[in-house]
Amino acid sequence: xxxxxxxxxxxxxxxxxxxxxxxxxxxxxxxxxxxxxxxxxxxxxxxxxxxxxxxxxxxxxxxxxxxxxxxxxxxxxxxxxxxxxxxxxxxxxxxxxxxxxxxxxxxx
Amino acid sequence: xxxxxxxxxxxxxxxxxxxxxxxxxxxxxxxxxxxxxxxxxxxxxxxxxxxxxxxxxxxxxxxxxxxxxxxxxxxxxxxxxxxxxxxxxxxxxxxxxxxxxxxxxxxxxxxxxxxxxxxxxxxxxxxxxxxxxxxxxxxxxxxxxxxxxxxxxxxxxxxxxxxxxxxxxxxxxxxxxxxxxxxxxxxxxxxxxxxxxxxxxxxxxxxxxxxxxxxxxxxxxxxxxxxxxxxxxxxxxxxxxxxxxxxxxxxxxxxxxxxxxxxxxxxxxxxxxxxxxxxxxxxxxxxxxxxxxxxxxxxxxxxxxxxxxxxxxxxxxxxxxxxxxxxxxxxxxxxxxxxxxxxxxxxxxxxxxxxxxxxxxxxxxxxxxxxxxxxxxxxxxxxxxxxxxxxxxxxxxxxxxxxxxxxxxxxxxxxxxxxxxxxxxxxxxxxxxxxxxxxxxxxxxxxxxxxxxxxxxxxxxxxxxxxxxxxxxxxxxxxxxxxxxxxxxxxxxxxxxxxxxxxxxxxxxxxxxxxxxxxxxxxxxxxxxxxxxxxxxxxxxxxxxxxxxxxxxxxxxxxxxxxxxxxxxxxxxxxxxxxxxxxxxxxxxxxxxxxxxxxxxxxxxxxxxxxxxxxxxxxxxxxxxxxxxxxxxxxxxxxxxxxxxxxxxxxxxxxxxxxxxxxxxxxxxxxxxxxxxxxxxxxxxxxxxx
Numbered sequence: 001x002x003x004x005x006x007x008x009x010x011x012x013x014x015x016x017x018x019x020x021x022x023x024x025x026x027x028x029x030x031x032x033x034x035x036x037x038x039x040x041x042x043x044x045x046x047x048x049x050x051x052x053x054x055x056x057x058x059x060x061x062x063x064x065x066x067x068x069x070x071x072x073x074x075x076x077x078x079x080x081x082x083x084x085x086x087x088x089x090x091x092x093x094x095x096x097x098x099x100x101x102x103x104x105x106x107x108x
Numbered sequence: 109x110x111x112x113x114x115x116x117x118x119x120x121x122x123x124x125x126x127x128x129x130x131x132x133x134x135x136x137x138x139x140x141x142x143x144x145x146x147x148x149x150x151x152x153x154x155x156x157x158x159x160x161x162x163x164x165x166x167x168x169x170x171x172x173x174x175x176x177x178x179x180x181x182x183x184x185x186x187x188x189x190x191x192x193x194x195x196x197x198x199x200x201x202x203x204x205x206x207x208x209x210x211x212x213x214x215x216x217x218x219x220x221x222x223x224x225x226x227x228x229x230x231x232x233x234x235x236x237x238x239x240x241x242x243x244x245x246x247x248x249x250x251x252x253x254x255x256x257x258x259x260x261x262x263x264x265x266x267x268x269x270x271x272x273x274x275x276x277x278x279x280x281x282x283x284x285x286x287x288x289x290x291x292x293x294x295x296x297x298x299x300x301x302x303x304x305x306x307x308x309x310x311x312x313x314x315x316x317x318x319x320x321x322x323x324x325x326x327x328x329x330x331x332x333x334x335x336x337x338x339x340x341x342x343x344x345x346x347x348x349x350x351x352x353x354x355x356x357x358x359x360x361x362x363x364x365x366x367x368x369x370x371x372x373x374x375x376x377x378x379x380x381x382x383x384x385x386x387x388x389x390x391x392x393x394x395x396x397x398x399x400x401x402x403x404x405x406x407x408x409x410x411x412x413x414x415x416x417x418x419x420x421x422x423x424x425x426x427x428x429x430x431x432x433x434x435x436x437x438x439x440x441x442x443x444x445x446x447x448x449x450x451x452x453x454x455x456x457x458x459x460x461x462x463x464x465x466x467x468x469x470x471x472x473x474x475x476x477x478x479x480x481x482x483x484x485x486x487x488x489x490x491x492x493x494x495x496x497x498x499x500x501x502x503x504x505x506x507x508x509x510x511x512x513x514x515x516x517x518x519x520x521x522x523x524x525x526x527x528x529x530x531x532x533x534x535x536x537x538x539x540x541x542x543x544x545x546x547x548x549x550x551x552x553x554x555x556x557x558x559x560x561x562x563x564x565x566x567x568x569x570x571x572x573x574x575x576x577x578x579x580x581x582x583x584x585x586x587x588x589x590x591x592x593x594x595x596x597x598x599x600x601x602x603x604x605x606x607x608x609x610x611x612x613x614x615x616x617x618x619x620x621x622x623x624x625x626x627x628x629x630x631x632x633x634x635x636x637x638x639x640x641x642x643x644x645x646x647x648x649x650x651x652x653x654x655x656x657x658x659x660x661x662x663x664x665x666x667x668x669x670x671x672x673x674x675x676x677x678x679x680x681x682x683x684x685x686x687x688x689x690x691x692x693x694x695x696x697x698x699x700x701x702x703x704x705x706x707x708x709x710x711x712x713x714x715x716x717x718x719x720x721x722x723x724x725x726x727x728x729x730x731x732x733x734x735x736x737x738x739x740x741x742x743x744x745x746x747x748x749x750x751x752x753x754x755x756x757x758x759x760x761x762x763x764x765x766x767x768x769x770x771x772x773x774x775x776x777x778x779x780x781x782x783x784x785x786x787x788x789x790x791x792x793x794x795x796x797x798x
Contacts, residue, residue, distance in 0.1 A: 024281075024593065025279075025313055029313070032310070035307060039307065055283075057281050057282045058281075058313060058315075061304065061312070061315070062307070064304060065304050065305065068301070069306050089283050092283050092286045093282060093317070094297030094299035095299055
């Protein structure tokens with residue numbers, strides 16, 4: 001994990017969650033807490049997935065649970081500049097439809 | 109009065125699973141063409157018992173299925189049928205199937221009759237073959253069961269994949285599997301998120317999703333199965349030929365009914381494609397089998413307690429007449445009571461201890477199966493199978509061991525031709541060794557394979573930003589990189605990466621047990637993984653020694669002798685290391701008070717007491733103030749209750765309630781040779797403990 005992960009995460013505010021560059025099973029508990037906190041605020045949420053260099057099923061599944069919860073609470077959630085790796089993994093797992101991510105939506 | 113026979117079900121299942129283990133181990137040891145009669149007989153007897161028991165308890169499907177196996181085994185044991193590879197393989201598959209059927213019966217879940225029907229047909233085919241066994245190349249008829257003749261998917265495969273909750277924790281990742289599938293052809297993925305809970309209720313390390321995958325590609329089933337082979341114990345998976353799956357959807361007729369009306373060729377395929385589910389194992393049992401010796405020891409102890417109680421009871425008749433004579437008897441009685449209580453406690457704790465063979469038993473089959481798949485030749489050697497381990501630890505160490513052995517088979521041991529060209533024997537060797545050392549259980553997984561390439565590991569670590577390119581690392585630090593999250597799953601590093609084998613998960617599981625894992629490796633020579641597990645419930649024979657005001661326990665097994673120091677036998681090297689001459693040996697003196705930072709009574713060597721200990725082939729003399737008694741102590745893990753302290757393997761509570769540290773002789777010797785430079789010293793750690 002690169003050093004800038006922690007720096008990026010420290011910049012979180014109430015309606016933005018930064019997923020850093022690594023969202024795998026070793027990181028899910030940490031991000032899970034941030035996602036839960038963000039859902040409590042009722043604000044629209046922006047998820048920064050622009051730096052993701054690796055995401056596994058545990059990470060993708062957690063984002064799916066989060067997104068479904070946000071939808072059910074009528075909280076608008078947007079994916080901020082999704083990275084190529086992120087989009088590919090989400091599509092690979094068949095979760096693109098559930099996360100409203102288009103296979104062509106990657107920023108880089 | 110009618111007897112409720114369900115009360116015997118648990119025993120029946122336990123015995124049946126043990127019978128299956130005997131069958132599996134016997135089948136793996138059978139020599140093709142010249143089978144040992146005793147082995148065939150023991151396999152037959154196990155099958156016969158399972159059949160008889162299942163019929164008695166009303167598990168008719170199990171009894172009926174076992175009947176076919178029993179018939180084949182009966183012909184083998186009376187010599188009317190040769191033992192062939194085909195029959196052994198079919199019987200091994202039947203054992204797996206039987207294990208599933210028994211598991212389903214025990215758990216009161218539906219039995220997969222489809223798989224049983226297919227195997228029954230295979231057994232019938234062998235029985236009707238009249239010993240004219242064809243080789244796979246000759247056996248080109250439509251009923252062939254060899255993998256080589258299994259059909260390719262034609263238009264493709266439909267894969268239903270549902271990971272068990274814990275699968276992700278083992279480091280296996282569907283993203284990677286699906287990526288590999290997509291490389292075989294056109295893959296469409298349909299995910300089912302209906303089991304996904306709300307975020308508040310989600311355990312992010314558990315798996316809740318399931319998938320229906322459609323792979324349009326002309327590939328053989330084996331290719332598809334290979335991608336899931338690492339997770340076959342950790343998921344429900346069903347592979348159906350795409351056209352057959354469509355037929356099944358169009359016509360949801362009963363599979364068994366179809367089997368009786370359609371041709372064998374048409375009906376066998378979809379059922380054969382079902383992959384074995386997670387096999388039930390005897391170690392999953394909530395109960396425990398205890399040897400009669402241990403129970404007898406327990407009963408003896410209880411008998412002794414009753415005698416002691418009556419002895420003390422006699423003294424209680426009249427307190428007014430309590431004279432010195434009675435006081436003496438009371439003291440004797442209390443001493444006896446103390447001893448009985450301690451022995452009773454030990455006996456009870458020993459009941460939880462099981463030989464590690466319970467964990468090792470699964471490996472011969474695994475090695476056999478993986479060798480067949482990978483076309484490798486591997487001999488598995490095990491030692492120390494009787495080393496006892498706590499049942500809970502045993503159950504939890506199983507999965508990490510499986511991962512490590514699989515890694516050794518897949519990535520450690522080279523292909524036979526590569527070994528020959530490297531001047532090594534064609535057959536590789538994997539050793540599983542278990543033994544006690546320094547208050548721990550050590551399990552070694554050793555292979556004589558290719559070993560790790562340190563430069564490649566370093567290069568990979570630099571690429572991943574884990575270390576800088578100019579960083580100098582010791583071997584230990586380099587191998588430690590293997591356990592970094594995400595590192596071991598790197599596809600590019602072929603000698604360490606498995607499909608989803610996460611070494612970080614292996615280490616995490618071992619650490620959760622309070623243990624640790626080390627690696628040593630040499631390119632071309634092989635790799636050894638050493639797992640060190642604490643004996644949280646173990647009892648140790650110890651010598652109590654006194655240093656200053658502290659009491660330490662030295663394991664009796666480590667003590668060679670004790671002697672009084674004579675100054676003329678003491679030598680100094682470079683004014684620092686002190687050696688003591690014992691006969692022809694020079695032994696380093698370890699000043700315990702220095703290591704643990706204690707104010708000792710005996711700082712002058714002349715006249716001091718030296719306890720000569722031996723660990724890991726090295727000797728050292730521990731300078732102590734006094735030798736106290738010897739006694740058995742119950743080991744409490746220091747790591748669980750505090751943290752690891754160098755030179756100390758655990759702690760115990762003495763009779764007066766004080767805590768005494770148990771010395772780790774290997775660690776002490778190492779500590780005396782390479783004292784810590786600063787900071788995290790044993791001195792400061794021990795002071796914290798105090």
